Amino acid sequence: MEAPNGILRVKTAGYLDVPAFLDHVREYWIKTGKFTETHFKHEELRKEDSHWVWREQAFQNVVFCEGISGLQNPWMKQMNLENTKGQVLEVRIPELDTPHIMNKHIFVLPQGNSIFRIGATNEWIFDDLQPTEAGKTELMEKLEKILPGKMVEILRQEAGGRPTTTDRRPLMGALSETGLFVFNGLGSRGVLLVPYLAGCMCRYLMGDEEAIPEEGRLHRLKQK
Numbered sequence: 001m002e003a004p005n006g007i008l009r010v011k012t013a014g015y016l017d018v019p020a021f022l023d024h025v026r027e028y029w030i031k032t033g034k035f036t037e038t039h040f041k042h043e044e045l046r047k048e049d050s051h052w053v054w055r056e057q058a059f060q061n062v063v064f065c066e067g068i069s070g071l072q073n074p075w076m077k078q079m080n081l082e083n084t085k086g087q088v089l090e091v092r093i094p095e096l097d098t099p100h101i102m103n104k105h106i107f108v109l110p111q112g113n114s115i116f117r118i119g120a121t122n123e124w125i126f127d128d129l130q131p132t133e134a135g136k137t138e139l140m141e142k143l144e145k146i147l148p149g150k151m152v153e154i155l156r157q158e159a160g161g162r163p164t165t166t167d168r169r170p171l172m173g174a175l176s177e178t179g180l181f182v183f184n185g186l187g188s189r190g191v192l193l194v195p196y197l198a199g200c201m202c203r204y205l206m207g208d209e210e211a212i213p214e215e216g217r218l219h220r221l222k223q224k
């Protein structure tokens, strides 16, 4: 690895295989009979007396955890939510076989057998969430700076959207309509932050008004 100023090793670090994790969690919730997988349309949700009705089922509370789709949520029009595009590459680097994650402007994440995930770009202006040549070039140039002269074979390119906010803080709490809540704005660090923030959100929903960290509360938006 090209590192003229040396390398710092973080010993207690790792990564989460998000697709595998979500598959397990989905399987668990399906078994409990409490999980319905479907496309949710906001217009199907209506208020009746003190509760909300969706497809003939009544709910006391509804929490919107919809990532960048929150941009289309009619109850979230006053939020400072944005979509930041990110692209990643899956590559094979035959001369490199390391179990260590490298990080210098981009991450180089080992997948075994000399295959690595490389990422990610941060794009604020874009037409769609499709992978682009510009994204590929940016990542390959950054990779060349870390691992100069190495042969790299691109296996796959992917792109996605991050639910960011203009102040880079989460959006957590009660919306103006009683019984509607938001848990969004996790930006580029959702995987890292959610174990802590989901606990805060649960405690808040159970009645602990102080459970949401000050920086994530919605009232900051009204103060501007």
Ligand SMILES: Cc1cc2nc3c(=O)[nH]c(=O)nc-3n(C[C@H](O)[C@H](O)[C@H](O)COP(=O)(O)OP(=O)(O)OC[C@H]3O[C@@H](n4cnc5c(N)ncnc54)[C@H](O)[C@@H]3O)c2cc1C
Pocket: 038, 039, 040, 041, 065, 066, 067, 068, 069, 085, 086, 087, 088, 119, 120, 121, 159, 160, 161, 162, 163, 183, 184, 185, 186, 187, 188, 189, 190, 191, 192, 193
């Ligand atoms: C390229 C890239 C690299 C990243 N790297 C990292 C990283 O290294 N570390 C890190 O911590 N974070 C990383 N992130 C950020 C992380 O992925 C996000 O912060 C996190 O996914 C946000 O979680 P979320 O649940 O709010 O939104 P999402 O993960 O987008 O989940 C929202 C879910 O709601 C579903 N949904 C939305 N609308 C509807 C609807 N109407 N009906 C049914 N379902 C709906 C969507 O299908 C989706 O499954 C990265 C993101 C990108 C794009």
